[in-house]
Amino acid sequence: MKILWLGWIVAALAAVSCDITAAQQDRKRERRQEEKLEEMSRRLNRRLARSGAAPEHDFLHARAAAILERARGARADDYVFDRLLRAADDLLEASEELFESRTPQRQPAEASQREAALDLQRYYFRVRQAEYFAQLSREPDAPLYVQHARSLYQQARRAYDARQYRRAQKLGEAAGEIVSALEKLAQAAVRIPEPPRLE
């Protein structure tokens, strides 16, 4: 009888400890998500605080902020949360590259023409994917992403023609990051059920 009691107590403790472990894991996950959101918000604020922002910055920061909000609401789905957070990250990266493209060159030396040409080839191909990801992303302002990506690539091409190879690389990188953000949004959209349409 004692053994039975002892067994019951052990089983109950194990169950309780499992519940405690799952709850702890959920809390840990939520904490991690909160930390990521916090970090991303701080990064956004830092970007917003920087002076001399280009016209594209407003769009990038506004979209990053909106996506962060969407990520905050999608914490229940790790995959969607991760894709949205990475999309916001890509947009902030684009903002960073854009900012750096406008800062005067100090060190290291100007990038070589060959490297810039190869990079621009990659970014060109990346920008060509923008429209496809924009269709899949179901973002209402997806055409604006495509438009900014194309615009930044054109600026990069002009910088290349002006022999400003580092600036060309940065602008191209910014265009590529916008397309990456669209790609993440498209990936996130796969898990979001589309509401039925009224015929």
Added chain:
Amino acid sequence: MPWPVPASFRVQVSIITLASAATLALAFLLVREVVRGTESKLLEEARLQAIAACRELSEQFRDRLAYGGEALAELPFEAQDISLRGLGAAVLRPYEGMQGGFYLAPGRLAGYVFPTGAAGKALHPQEKALIAETVAQARARNRLVTRSASWNGERAVAAAEPAGDREATAWTLKHISWTDEPGTGRRTAWTAALALSAALGIAGTLSVWLFLRSGVQTIRGGLRRLEQDFSYRLPAIPGELGEIAQAVNQMAGRRAALESELRRQDRLAVLGKLVAVVAHEIRNPLNSLRLTLELHRRRMEKGAARPEDVEAALGQVDRLDAILTRLLAFGKAAPADRRLQDLLPVIEQAVRMAAESARPKGVDVRLRPPPQNVLPAEVDAAQIQQVLLNLLLNAVEASPSGQAVEVRCTAQHEAILITVTDQGPGIPEEVRPYVFDAFFTTKPDGTGLGLAVSREIVGRHGGELDFETGPAGTTFRLRLPVRSVYA
């Protein structure tokens, strides 16, 4: 120099048919070559495009792995699929009709896109099979390979190349469309027209051949029948052969009219001759009769009448009667009693009668048994017997003592052929043209009507009577049709 065209109509038609068949065969070969050439050209173009697109796809995949930021393999399949679809769409958009994607081990197709195709198109099972086979080959050989396949009258070519690592393989697929080839429709129309014209040529030649063969057979059969029955006329035939048939009919009509006229003129000529001969023939017995009767009167006046004088007078009267009887037989057709009967007994009886007459002279008359048991013919038996008897008695007269007269008879080609052969000295050459003339005779007591009457009787039966003669004897040939054509 005349063109060396074979005269035979059948050979000509065969040559034309062979030429048409050869044209059709050449047209078929030409069409096949055109189709094969166009197909192989299109296939090669599609293959080169599929290779180029596949290479670009795998290059971009490798670039994505090297510079694309986060590792694809760490993403869920749906995310990988979307990233690869974006990559594929950018690569394949410039390639019209090209579809493609990636094969991710173990056995998943990802990133399938068809940028220039119908939206929402799914891969056909046959397409999947071709892609799977091509990808398997590319993975096994670790290099780019191409494969093509056909189904439901469609042909497609696929290319696959390992992309970056052995776990991912890029593939492309393109269908071959005939409408892609400029001028295909025009070429197809020309070749179809060529084949059609060759087929029409053969059909036309065959129909002409059949029509001509039928017409020629009709004319040939009609001409054969005309040989037997001159009142027969060829049936109406359409076209140029009909004109020939009509010309033959007109010719036959003219010939019948000419023959009738010739007969009439013959009769008139014979009549004139007859009058002269009759006058001569009758005058002689009449003079003789007159002399005999005057002699008898003088003897009666003297009271010494002799019965021989009366007998002599009666003999002259009999001679006159015989002459008149023969003249009557020659002058008008005896009422015919033609019916289909066995001619053999008629021949046998004539032979027996002639044999009786020939016995005193020591000439043997014999009948060679025919190969057939019966010799049916539509004849007047009495008239034919008269003809045979006439021929036999002539032969007996011409035969030296101790020789034989041989009679042969047989059925040949719808006719009965009877020959009477003697072993006499033959008919002198200068006499031969007049043998059948009336009142022509070489015998002192002959009337010259026997053979003329015989030929007349045979002619009325639609038959023929002629002879061959030489130093070893003479043979008279009597040919009678089985069916009388002058009924």
